[in-house]
Amino acid sequence: MSSLGFGDSRRGLFSRRHPENRPMAFEPRDPNYAQRVRDNFARQTVMTLIGAELTEVGPGTCTVRLPFRPDLCQQNGYVHAGITTTLADTACGYAAFSLMPADSGVVSVEFKINLLAPAIGEAFEARARVDRPGRTLTVVRAEVLAFQGERITEVALMQATMIRLAV
């Protein structure tokens, strides 16, 4: 198993699940994980360019929020799928990073995203949750929500693979 890049995390999988098979909280290996994630996020210059902010980080979870701006759009005035993806990828990366040891870096190996609805709204949130943490590879899923007044619409769904880099 460890050769697969998922370390010994499999051993405790069932015990970390409640009966409906929903993941319970993961244990972070680095108690300072939240600050480490925030510091790392602050170095992503593109987040400043597009106006995104990190609004939540937990062990294995991360939320990135983006207010609408007219300069982030595709041809119909919706937020561009690439920007939606940028949010989701970033949230997935930091959800994975939160569970890594302190001496880690993280980059995306690959991801797949389904665009479910036009990204129309006053603000958007990508909410990521680790599905399977590993010593090398971590699998994460995210949804992107659009907020318009009282209404919340799911606009995208991502499934991603992140890799730990030793630093």
Place this chain on the structure above:
Amino acid sequence: MSSLGFGDSRRGLFSRRHPENRPMAFEPRDPNYAQRVRDNFARQTVMTLIGAELTEVGPGTCTVRLPFRPDLCQQNGYVHAGITTTLADTACGYAAFSLMPADSGVVSVEFKINLLAPAIGEAFEARARVDRPGRTLTVVRAEVLAFQGERITEVALMQATMIRLAV
């Protein structure tokens, strides 16, 4: 087949292939396709924000180019995977759009991208080519290249599904 969203394009598939099964040029249905693609691209405000330009469009192909800028980066100073994806998604969308009838819109259904190498370079190009055009759904692949002096590195590989919207 037409119910599959790939229209009658399958009928002529083999005849469009040479013996090594490489796609030959597609026939555009709209002789004005190149101008239609350029006009549509000009409406993508995010392309102006990041500094991307459309540098090539053909029947079933499209290239989008992006000079490096330090405000497009992730934590290590590489261009963010989300920006790489924005380029590739846009190139795929317009490669598909080039083959659609004049009264069409296009949006992404989904895509998957592998990040192959850090996006380091003076400029980047996403080069897309339609693999399978359809009446409703079109499958497109793209590669993203980084240019640094004389050297070209392939940094990402996308496989995408685009959908035609009647307008």
Place this chain on the structure above:
Amino acid sequence: MSSLGFGDSRRGLFSRRHPENRPMAFEPRDPNYAQRVRDNFARQTVMTLIGAELTEVGPGTCTVRLPFRPDLCQQNGYVHAGITTTLADTACGYAAFSLMPADSGVVSVEFKINLLAPAIGEAFEARARVDRPGRTLTVVRAEVLAFQGERITEVALMQATMIRLAV
């Protein structure tokens, strides 16, 4: 929106969500959906070949179960990723099909699967749930679980796009 293939399902999305944004039950359009799914499954000859059975179908959900057999394996004696995928694809297809009108067919447009752990066990289940039903396209996610004694391991995670065919 309807042009996107997701019909008017977006309109009621928020109302179908409870505060934690978990999907509530979908309303089937065909009251006879369960029998329609079972009849369709019975026509999949490959399910008989590999020994899979449909063990649950609900509005927007489906479970397919496979006992281990040594002739379903890859080089290390694990169930082959292609068989794991066959289960997950089938569960996703029928989860989508359950919400379609009576005069529908369904085929896969595309899917992406992460293999999380070796498929080792006495039996396997692919459990699919529709994330976004649409008039034409439906997005579904599935997990594949391995059962070994008391232990349950998540071995794969799929995100898929299914298309309705008019029949």
Place this chain on the structure above:
Amino acid sequence: MSSLGFGDSRRGLFSRRHPENRPMAFEPRDPNYAQRVRDNFARQTVMTLIGAELTEVGPGTCTVRLPFRPDLCQQNGYVHAGITTTLADTACGYAAFSLMPADSGVVSVEFKINLLAPAIGEAFEARARVDRPGRTLTVVRAEVLAFQGERITEVALMQATMIRLAV
């Protein structure tokens, strides 16, 4: 770079490309790679079950062939998408494996496949080619073709990530 799992393969990337950016032949690290692939394939019991055979292996390429059988089908009598995927995954795995050192194992990390046309034909071939070999991770693409008399139809397109296991 080596941290990314792609080893130093990036260094020689440009020199391995001709002007149209088509990959040239890869150098196998194990001169006995073809026999190693064939021996490994022979241990995949599911290949015998479905009747698939390895018909070509080169440095970074692999073809797997499957004659049609009525017990491999989905509800409409086409070969099941899961079987198409099984072929493509296997071809991708061995294309990657062919470039690995002698003391290697290989498993799939993830893959994404687009189903382009119904899998109708007398026989099917999955043809895989490595896009990016790496020390740990290898990215491979495959197409699945259907053969019916004189006609060849592309029925699926895969983009996959394979991982080397030390053995």
